[in-house]
Amino acid sequence: MSEFPTHARVVVIGGGIMGASTAYHLAKLGWKDTIVIERHKLTSGTTFHAAGLVGQLRSNANITQLLGESVKLYKTLEQETGLATGWKMNGGLRLACNEERWTEVRRQATTARSFGLEMHLLSPKEALDLWPLMDISDLVGAAFLPTDGQANPSDITASLAKGARMNGARIFEDTDVTGFRVENGRVTAVQTSRGTVLCEIVVNCAGQWARELGAKVGVNVPLVSVEHQYMITEQIAGVTSSLPTLRDPDRLTYYKEEVGGLVMGGYEPNPIAWAADGFPDRFNFQLLGSNFDHFEQLTELALGRVPALATAGVKELINGPESFTPDGNFILGLAPELDNYYLGCGFNAFGIAAGGGAGKVLAEWIVGGEPPYDLSPVDILRFGRNHQDVNWVRSRTLEAYAKHYTIAWPSEEYKSGRPLRRSPLYDRLKAQGAVFGEKLGWERPNWFADPGEVAADHYTFGRPNWFGAVAREHKATRETVSVFDQTSFAKFMLAGRDAAAALSVISAANVHKPPGSLIYSLMLNTHGGIESDFTAARISQDEYYLVCGTGAATRDFDWLRRHIPRGMDARLVDVTSMYSTLSLMGPQARLVLEKLTRDDVSNVAFPFGTWRTLHITGAPVRALRVTYVGELGWELHIPVEFAATVYDALMQAGQALGIRNAGYRAIETLRLEKGYRAFGSDIGPDHTPYEAGLGWLLKMKSGLPFIGREALEKLRDAPLRKKLVCFTVDDPSVVLLGRETLYRNGERVGWVGSAGFGHTIGKPIAYGYVRQPEGDVTDTFVLSGQYELDVATVRVPATAHLNPLYDPQRIRILG
Missing domain, CATH: 3.30.1360.120 (Probable tRNA modification gtpase trme; domain 1)
Structure with missing residues (x-):
């Protein structure tokens, strides 16, 4: 082993697939002074016992893209390093055993097409042709993704580690991290069993130990460990090396081929937490005791799908703990507590599928100082105050684990850890029929049941039970008056002698308005993308009251704090609870x-x-x-x-x-009719104000500098490659949920971001970006096209609109 260094540019902690992938990509980007510290041996934590399925489709386009980057890497890595990876692109099957699941699968197929991912819908017989061992008597249909596959976790990691070394990175095994040196909000050194190494950046890729490691420097990492079991069989007749991976969510199970036998695992509805009171010492290359009694529920479900399992020999029942998160998404990004502490962890048992792409984007994030594209679904900043209590995190995480293979209903709410954060009106509203949803721990009234109605959500892909109640509330707001409890808004005070100057640098709109003014503004990144929107009330010459979205509380506070110019007298305080x-x-x-x-x-x-x-x-x-x-x-x-x-x-x-x-x-429903943008669905870091129809907000003529201005100056007169457009569907029975594929003149041009029903106009409404990568998306181009929306694989005619469907003077503007 080479001599342990006293200095490194980047210290990556953890020698699993994520640590190896991050180091590999950092070194490939030229950051050769990168070291990986592993307390035992590579893969000895949780990577070595991963099942190794590699799927790509997620509900977010960018996370699907990220998973696709894993596949691209795994296809070429063995050739690059000379080490086998076990990668096989044998495709992936997903089954549906009832009509509701079949609707979900068909909507997933639409999503896949929206994101450019190949996905085919199959009849039961066609599915059987691909996977001959299964019983299809209860099958309604299946989906096949030909570019999915499987890999050997240990081999992939070893190959990534060799690639990292080939490009200049160094890896040190059998090295414990014992502490950190922190100065002025930055980690300046990592203390280890082999000495102290000075550093510029730390990356926590410690897997299920990431929370404990973060706590050493005051960084909260909301993940916990959960037992996850899978069975490995002896050889089974008919199992070939080309057999696709198989997911059978209605039976809570998954399968892949291994040495002529099967790996079968799943996600039981009653998961078992592990290490709630701390981890055993030296838990390296170790598994937990096989829990056959707990696994029996999955075995019984699996026997109904694969009868050959009844006579197959069992090599081993693997019980390996994995790290899981409260929302089922992994964790990337820069921790809000420190200025140079990044995270790549919490992979919810799909670390092999995500590891290649996640390491790539995290390395690009570190090198570029910002994510390469919008990664907010996995950004550490999506968490909030409620995620600081590990008991609350464990409760929610166990619920998320249990839902891994249940149907992902539209608008479905979690039940665990509730109620937590409550408005002073919670009890009053509940007594009046409020049905609450939850966001960042806040209880928020979603709708109100009238006397005689059941005050509860009943989930469906069709028209939901709250449709009529929302119509009543919509009508009252349009015609008389309504009260909305929006206590959960994030609220900040920015005060100090330089408050106006600081906010002016951060804000794309002119904040130099007199006290008493309100300013709706955007915060942009250096590419001109929209990082957030907020409303600012100017309280006095040196004080602003900022109102932001509930779910953006941590993200927006972090962005504002980090971008107050150094040396300015401007103090940011969270006053949400006041x-x-x-x-x-x-x-x-x-x-x-x-x-x-x-x-x-x-x-x-x-x-x-x-x-x-x-x-x-x-x-x-x-x-x-x-x-x-x-x-x-x-x-x-x-x-x-x-x-x-x-x-x-x-x-x-x-x-x-x-x-x-x-x-x-x-x-x-009200804001959809008016055309107001929603952050996260209509606008985000990948969209500029010009593309989103918000160019009128910008202070371009003022000459005042602000973050993103240089990029916007280049984009101002350039052709638009995409444009946010409103669409309506004449058939009121069509249910739009988002991610429907958008076609113009028969060509795929994008997908729907936000969608719903306009109760004033009586039609479904959708917003999506019309894309033309090589052209100019002008108003004429938009309005000259004939549009269709792919709704669960059925194309529905749609009409494009560039003006609001409803104006404040109560005039309908439908063409």
């Missing part, structure tokens, strides 16, 4: 307010785009004249101790006007 937010929306909203305050709320005194302090029943209320539903309204930001009093007063004052409680699902 204020409740009630949104009073609808044409009668002013009448309600006028009954409760002596302050002038007329349009002249209180115009759109401003804020004022109103006094309502003794409470000082920060009222923002803004709307996300397309009607007259105010966001009322209320100190929490006054929230219940103000709510009661609003409901009493609006009673004669027909005031209604309304929830987040109505907000969605």
Whole structure:
């Protein structure tokens, strides 16, 4: 072994597939001064016992792309390094045994086509031809992805490690990390059993030990260990090396070929947590005791699919713990607690499928200082305060594990760890029929059941049971007045002598407005992509009140904090828990307010785009004249101790006007009609303001510098390669959920981001980017095309719109 270094540019901790892949890609990018520290031997943690299935399709285009990068790498890695990887692109089958699952599979096929991934729908007989050992008596259909495959985890890792060394990286086994040196928010050294190594960047790829390793430097890593078992059989007649991998989600099981036999595992509904009280010392190349009693439930399900298992010899029942996360997605990115501490962990038993691509994008993230494309579904910044309690994380993670193979219903909510974060109005709203959803631990009313209705979600791919309730709330907001509890908004104060100057650098809009102004703005990355949107209320010359989306709380705070220019006097404070937010929306909203305050709320005194302090029943209320539903309204930001009093007063004052409680699902249908953008589905880091139709927000004429300006100056007069467009479908029975494939004149040009039903216009609505990589997506180009949406493999005619479907003057603008 080479001499242990005293300095390295990057220290990667963990010698599993993720650590090896990250080092390999860093070295390939020229960062040769990279070292990997492994406490025992490569793959000795969890990689060595991974099942090795490599699937690609996910519900997000970029994560599907990332998994596709794994396949590209595994196809060529053996030739590059000379070490076998066990890679076989033998395809993957996914079965459906009932009509609801078949609907899910057909929608997955649509998603695959949207993302450019080949996926074929098969009859039971066609599936049997590919996998002759199975019983198809209960089969409705199947999907086949020809580019899926399988690999040998240990061989893949060894090959990646050799490739890393070939390009200059060094790997040190049998080396314990004992501590860290942290100075001014950065790790400056990693302390090990072989000495201290100074470093510029640390990458935590420690697998199921990543949480404990992060805790040493105050970094929260929300993952826990769960027992995961699979069985390896002796040779079975008819099992060939070309047999595709098989996933049978209705029977909770998966299969792959191995040395003429089968590997069979699955995801049981009653998973067993492991190492809840800490890890055993020196748990290297070790497995847990085989739990045949617990595995029996999967065996019984598997025998119904593969009868040959009944007489097959069993070589071994592998019980290997794996790291799992609360949402089933893995963890990448820069930790919010430190300035140079990256993570690549929490792979939920698909580390082999993700490892090649995840190592690539993480290396590009480290080298480039930002992710190569939008990776928010796996970014560590998606987590929040609720994820700091490991007991809560374990409860939610076990639920996510149990749902791994259940049907992924539209709008399905988790049940574990609830309720946690509650508005002061939670009990009042629940008593009035509120059906709550959860986001970042917050309980949020999704819809309200009327007396006699069941206040619960019933999931389906068709029209859901809450459709009528949302229609009522939608109608009340359009015609009278509604109250929405939006207490979960993330809320920050930015204060200091240089607050305006700092926010101006971060914001793409002009924030140099007088106190009393509201500014809707975007935060952009250096490529001109949209990192977030927010509303800023200018409180005084040196103070702003910022309102951001619930799910973006950690992400937005982190972005703002990191991008305040060094040396400026601007302090950012999270004040989310100090204020409740009630949104009073609808044409009668002013009448309600006028009954409760002596302050002038007329349009002249209180115009759109401003804020004022109103006094309502003794409470000082920060009222923002803004709307996300397309009607007259105010966001009322209320100190929490006054929230219940103000709510009661609003409901009493609006009673004669027909005031209604309304929830987040109505907000969605209302904003779709108005054309307001939603971050994460309509806008994001991969979309510029020009592509999203938000160029009017930009302060390009001001001459003021801001992040992303240089990129936008180059893009301003360049042809648009994609453009966000609204679509409607005339058939009201069509259910649009997002990710439907978009066709123009019979050619695939994109997919749907957000979708729903417009209860005012009576039609399904979708938003998606029309793409023309080699052309110019002008308004003329958009409107001259004939469009179809692929909905669960059925093409439905659609009409394109460039203007809102509904305007604030209550005029419908349908062509």
